[in-house]
Amino acid sequence: MRILFYLLSIVIANVVTAKFAPLNLGIFIVPMGTLLIGATFILRDLVQNKYGRKKTYLFIFSALILSALVSFMLGDTLLVVAASAISFVVSETADTEIYSRLKLPMAWRVFYSGIVGGLLDSVIFVVIGLSPLGANILPWEAIPAAITGQVIVKTIIQLLGALVLKQVFSNEEKRSTFA
Numbered sequence: 001m002r003i004l005f006y007l008l009s010i011v012i013a014n015v016v017t018a019k020f021a022p023l024n025l026g027i028f029i030v031p032m033g034t035l036l037i038g039a040t041f042i043l044r045d046l047v048q049n050k051y052g053r054k055k056t057y058l059f060i061f062s063a064l065i066l067s068a069l070v071s072f073m074l075g076d077t078l079l080v081v082a083a084s085a086i087s088f089v090v091s092e093t094a095d096t097e098i099y100s101r102l103k104l105p106m107a108w109r110v111f112y113s114g115i116v117g118g119l120l121d122s123v124i125f126v127v128i129g130l131s132p133l134g135a136n137i138l139p140w141e142a143i144p145a146a147i148t149g150q151v152i153v154k155t156i157i158q159l160l161g162a163l164v165l166k167q168v169f170s171n172e173e174k175r176s177t178f179a
Contacts, residue, residue, distance in 0.1 A: 110162050111159060
């Protein structure tokens with residue numbers, strides 16, 4: 001189920017981003033799919049926790065292909081699809097490696113690795129895919145607000161996910177102690 005939820009969250013994030021206008025939160029611009037992208041890092045960590053790092057890279061590769069296909073089928077330009085693929089590979093790899101190396105409780109590994117993954121995903125996608133350097137969808141003046149808005153939302157999602165995981169794993173430890 002973890003793998004299915006991970007893959008579905010990526011597909012749904014692409015569809016939501018393509019179908020709904022970005023949120024304008026004050027000066028910040030946040031694509032609707034950003035809410036789900038923050039969750040994909042949490043779900044990927046759960047996949048890695050169950051299947052290990054090596055197998056997780058197979059799931060990341062599968063998710064990359066699926067994401068690129070869905071993005072292209074939704075009408076994204078090849079440049080936006082490529083930017084999405086590059087940001088996905090870099091951010092998912094960073095998240096995977098940081099999660100693997102931190103010697104902290106799971107909730108904190110999820111939080112810290114997700115923050116780095118979310119930051120990389122936001123910066124790379126916005127600069128390569130949306131800026132004048134890429135598809136020229138956003139002017140340079142809007143780039144900092146687009147990156148910051150996504151990072152804030154992804155960080156909030158990571159924090160909420162980490163708090164939920166902390167509670168779940170804390171309850172599981174209590175149950176196993178009393179069993």
